[in-house]
Amino acid sequence: MPTIIRFSTSRLTIYPNEHGTPHFHLEFMDGDRCSVAIETLEILVGVVTPAKKMAEAMKWAAENQALLLAKWEEITR
Incomplete structure (x- = not known):
């Protein structure tokens, strides 16, 4: 799972061989996780609390x- 970028409390990844809506995963150091649609930036799966830690x-x-979107195409082919 390629990490695209690391933040202070999380990392953003795109998994190879994914399907469906282009999305990325946010994984937090405290164990929270979610999948986020790239085009709309809405959470598809998961819960992150408090939401402000996603800012x-x-x-x-x-x-x-x-x-x-370019990384999604490159990685998921």
């Missing part, structure tokens, strides 16, 4: 959606 990663994802 750093979600800000980066919003600024880098084109990069994330």
